[in-house]
Amino acid sequence: MDVLSAMQWWEEWQLRVLVLGSLFIQFFLAFAGRMRAMPKLRMFLWLGYIGSDAVAIYALATLFSRQKKLTVDAGSSSLEVIWAPVLLIHLGQNTMSAYSLEDNELWRRHVFTLMTQVTVALYVFCKWWSGGERLLASAVLLFIVGIIKFAQKPWILRRASFASQQAASSVSRPRKAGIVSALWRFCTTQYSEAEAAKNKGWRKGQKHESLQKFVEEASKSALAPEAEAADHKQMYDEMASAIGHTNYFVDVIAPYSAGLKELKAFMKLASLRGNLTIDWYIRTRFLALYANVRTFGSPLALLLHFFLLPSMALASLVLFARSHKDGYSVHDIRVTYIVFCWAAVQELIPWLFTPVLLFYQNLPKCMGTTNGGMVMVPQYNLLSYCARKKKPSILMKLATFSFLRELVGKYGCIEEVDSTHNIVWLVFSYVKLGWKQYIQGDAARYKRFNNFRGQMTLSLLGLMERIGWSVSTRFDESILMWHIATDLCFSYPNTSVTSPQAVSYAKMSKDISNYMMYLFFISPEMLIPGTRPALFSIASEHIELLLKDSTVPLDKEENLAREILKAKKRKDTPIDDACKLAEALMELEEGKRWALIQNMWVEMLCYSVSRCRGYLQAKSLGQGVGFSSWVWVMWSFMGMETWVERYHRLEEYPDLGGGGGSGGEGAHVMASNSMSQGGAAEGRGAEEGGDERASSYRSQGGADEGEEGRGAEEGGAERASVRGRRKGRQGGATTGGIRGRGAGGRGEGVGASGSRSQSRARDDDGSIEITIVR
Incomplete structure (x- = not known):
């Protein structure tokens, strides 16, 4: 032709x-x-x-x-x-x-x-x-x-x-409209949305809800036993009714009453059936965002x-x-x-x-004893990436330009493992243990628990003083450091895993570590805001420079781990810090070492997903249901703090007015410097009856961070010190000092005006005691 x-x-x-x-x-x-x-x-x-x-x-x-x-x-x-x-x-x-x-x-x-x-x-x-x-x-x-x-x-x-999704999930009351508008709304509203609208009378009583009351009720729910086999159908019905009113994927804050309802229903389910419920919830939201199914209702x-x-x-x-x-x-x-x-x-x-859709919506009821629709866990590994660069694949050799080789090397190292059920079970156990043994109905402990990224594990094992520095740096640096240290412990011959329990811990640690590195390098926006994926490339270049004179074949992770630990490293580099951490971990007994590493990664995983927006989770569903969405939805179902709740929740402060209190009449402790003149205090605000203001509040190890102070926890005991200085001019100069130490500390002060008074204030949980001397 x-x-x-x-x-x-x-x-x-x-x-x-x-x-x-x-x-x-x-x-x-x-x-x-x-x-x-x-x-x-x-x-x-x-x-x-x-x-x-x-x-x-x-x-x-x-x-x-x-x-x-x-x-x-x-x-x-x-x-x-x-x-x-x-x-x-x-x-x-x-x-x-x-x-x-x-x-x-x-x-x-x-x-x-x-x-x-x-x-x-x-x-x-x-x-x-x-x-x-x-x-x-x-x-x-x-x-x-x-x-x-x-x-x-x-x-x-x-x-x-x-x-539109946010408007459909809002808690506002239904608007009054004419007959035509009401008829159109009836014709175009889904049955599930109509059912949810019946339960949106939250605004009226929401202002009376208290975080402390929610935490107390949630802690009691964590102690309730799981549902018996005969009650599974009832539990599924309760769960379906509870989750139908909160769309976490559009950054909507549910009232504490709705969150408590979800928590109670979810806690009673076994881990496997809870996974099926999560799968059903995520796929229902996926169909509403990316398919025409929403119009069928x-x-x-x-x-x-x-x-x-x-x-x-x-x-x-x-x-x-x-x-x-x-x-x-x-x-x-x-x-x-x-x-x-x-x-x-x-x-x-x-x-x-x-x-088929109706059958799938009832899938948890029909498949209560099967594994259900589990997703795969993506994996990415720094040492594996470096090893592949030493022995490039055929596709990398065919890539002519450098940027093509980088793309092939970046996306060609992605692997997947079937560990979703095990990791989700670890997260479930961690959160449930936190409700039972740490939070115990205390709102302050609830806030601290949501901010842990390894501090609780290190404190419980008494290792905060030894390796607590590894979690005190930026989160992305800490992730990279622990990832390299995990690989060094896993691949180094002298620390190879032998016991069956340690093998299980090591596998879970490796899978979570590689998944966090996948988020770090491939999807940094899903890890935490401000993550710098360039640190991955910098660490890879440091490894290449470190081992440039090595005569050992470096196309295997085991050889890389051995040579990295033996090589002379530059100080203050990611590789040097990771090696110091790995050496400290290798000194521990095998079972304790891998239990520590596994629990550290579980805490860091929960810390990461709790700081991811619902919008980003909804966006990630466009690439298929991901593992991050599973952990994020479970975290939300179990009553933990989400990104939007962290920035919109009304903080509850104690009464700071005069008229007495546990800290003494007219005595106030505030985190700022002040000056008084003529009997009136000048600073950020004037307080009647006199005030005491502390210039700094500091504790070490991971307690709450306030507006102008940092909290910490060291060795399982909380310590706080309050130091203040007040300068005034009223018939002479008066200088006072305030000192306090938590957990049975002491307080002392000196006043140059010839008068001396003392009062004590203790925190609600009794862990911090402040002594004020005037």
Whole structure:
């Protein structure tokens, strides 16, 4: 076939190829949803999502241009014109509404596209149509279907946008509206949203809720036994009822009453059945954000998708089959049959898909003893990355440019392990133990527990003074340091794991460590705000410089670990700090060492997920249900503090007014310097009756951080010191000092004015005692 023949063939078949290509993309998108969780195949899903609109719009433009230039018989042209409503149906996309979370925010652009493409399709059809009555009726029915489907797309995107999701999850009272507005709201509101609206009378009593009361009730719930086998169905019903009112993925704060309801229901479930509940919750939110399933729950959607649209699509197919087709091209007839049949199948998908969805929503009840839909845990390892650079793969050798080699080296080292159930169980046990043995109904301890990133484990094992410095630095530096130290302990021959229990600890430690490094280097926004992934590359370069003169093959992690520990290191580098930490860990007994490392990684994992926004978690769902979402949802279900609660919760302060108290009448301790003159104190505010203000508040080891003070915990005992200085001028100069020490400390003060008084103030839990001397 010469070039001229090929051009003639393309001129004749161009529109048919475009229509069939658009049809193929729709078929591909209908069954390619699982590719989201496959990084190597996710690009094809993205190309299909982007190309679906592009090919359909280009086909409409080609149809318009072709009809203007067409000089053949009217029969052939009229059969091509009937493809215009089919292309509108393709623009509606019956299955996947959005590829990424940002696509939902582009609903205004789709409104403009809707107006322009519907106008073009109607113009082409009205100007060049010349078919029979049955063909006309078939085309009109498809036009109605196409316009409804296409108009539904921006509406779906708007309802799935972040602002709309937040509005749907708000706790405001229902607005009063007229009959028309109320009827429209009833027709377009999902059944689940209507049920949630009945339970949104939280605003009225929310201001009376107390964090202390929530913590007390939650601590009691942690002591309740798990549900018996006969009560599983009831527990699932309670859990489904509880989680239906809080959408954590849109950064909504649930009242303490709703959080307590979730906590009580979740605590009674066994770990496996709790995992199934989490899986159901996450996938339900995924369908609401990225699929058209949310439109199937309203009365109007049920009428359209289950009765009106399928009936019209089937009727159009029947009318076309019984219409007069003499004089039309055989190829056009075949293409028309194909696209009409697929249009009918698309509209029948809800009849086939809904029973599957209803079964999946009841999956926890049906599969109470199976492993359910577990996700894989991504893995990334620094030593493995360095070893692969010493022995590059074939793909890295084929990459000509340096940036291509970096991309291949970065994304080619990602692995996955099936440790979701075990790690989630560790997190569940850690939080439940925190409720039982540490928090114990104390709001102050609740806040401290949410800020632990290893301090509790080190304090319980008495290692805070020895290696507490490893968690006192920036979190990303601490993660990198502990990751390298874990690998050194795991790969170094002298510290190889032998006992079965230590093997289990080591495996979990390795899996969590590699997952945290995956977040660190591949998805730093999911680790913690301000994470610097460049530290990974810097550490890799330090290892290369450190071992540049080594004669040992460095294509294995074991050889790298051995050579790193033996090499002479520069001070104040990530590698030097990691080696110091690893050497301190190697001095511990094997079981204690790996129990420590595992618990440290569990604490750091919980610290990280609690500081991740719900918006970022919702965005990550666009790449498939991730492991981070599992831990994050469990953390929320178990009543722990989330990112939005941390910055919006009203802090409860003790009464700082005069009139006495445990600290003595008229005595106040404040974290600022002050000066008094003529009997009035001047500082950040004037206090009547005199005041004592401390200039600094400091403790070491991990207690609360205040506005102008830092708390810490060392060796399991909290220590605090308050030092203040007051200068005044009232008949002479008076100088006072305040000193206090926690847990049975002492206080002393000296006053130059000739008068001396003493008062004591003790913290609620009795761990901090402040002595004030005037």
